[in-house]
Amino acid sequence: MDGTMIMHSLIVISFFNTQIVHSKTQNPRIYYMHITSDVKFRFATTLVTSKVANSAKASVEAHFEVTLPDAAFITEFVMEIDGQLYPGEINEKAKAKEKYDTAKKKGQSAGHVAQKPRHTNRFSVDVNVAAESKVTFNLTYQELLERVYEQYEHIIYVDPGQIVEDFKIDVYIHESREITKVSVPPLRNDIILGTIGN
Numbered sequence: 510m511d512g513t514m515i516m517h518s519l520i521v522i523s524f525f526n527t528q529i530v531h532s533k534t535q536n537p538r539i540y541y542m543h544i545t546s547d548v549k550f551r552f553a554t555t556l557v558t559s560k561v562a563n564s565a566k567a568s569v570e571a572h573f574e575v576t577l578p579d580a581a582f583i584t585e586f587v588m589e590i591d592g593q594l595y596p597g598e599i600n601e602k603a604k605a606k607e608k609y610d611t612a613k614k615k616g617q618s619a620g621h622v623a624q625k626p627r628h629t630n631r632f633s634v635d636v637n638v639a640a641e642s643k644v645t646f647n648l649t650y651q652e653l654l655e656r657v658y659e660q661y662e663h664i665i666y667v668d669p670g671q672i673v674e675d676f677k678i679d680v681y682i683h684e685s686r687e688i689t690k691v692s693v694p695p696l697r698n699d700i701i702l703g704t705i706g707n
Contacts, residue, residue, distance in 0.1 A: 537563040537571045537638045541675040544665055549683045551654045553663055555581075559646045563638040571636045571644075576666035579630050581652035588636065589645035612637060660690075667696075 541560035546553055563569050577583070586597030638644050654661040665678060682688060 536671070537561045537569055537636075537644075539571075539669050539671055539673050542667075542669050542673045542677075543675070544667065544678045546663065546665060546678075546680045547683070548654065548663060548681065550685065551656075551661055552651065553581075553654055554584075554649065554651050555665065557646075557648045557650075559669070560643060561636065561638055561646065562643045564641060566640050568637055568639050571638055572633065572670075575632045575634060575648060576668065577630045577632065577650050578652050578664050578666070580655070581630070581650045583632060583648065583650045585647070585649040586634070587647045589647070590639075590642065 539559055539561050543558045546555040561571055588595045
């Protein structure tokens, strides 16, 4: 090199938005949400773990809208119900919705992940939570971080739709080259405000 030092840095940005959710029944309570992002050589793997409790005497549906960074893709969706793991399966759209609706009518816990066509970085997850039960929801996505102006930016969107008692975001960075700067700006609440109430 010509003696100039190349600065490598990673900026971690978290966006938080509280969303008003209208429902005819009581929404299940999200009592735990941990987000763990592992960045290795500019490739990020992010795991979102959310634990939901339904204290009602009947099954209720929980709706999650997960916003991913533009370049990210979902690699795994797993639900844990009563200690049993239920990995997500990829089905044709109509068949997947039919399976979900059948389980929901039976009062069983079930999950349905659908991509919103107009917003390719948004995925909705509908989870039917059985009466007096708990469900753990795990969503893993990955993305290759792009370098812009000698920096890498890693964005984590967070929108639980309610106050969460046990909330945490951990980011681990493993790089072969020296990291010269890490910046974590404060949480922002301005990303999706225009869509609330619409």
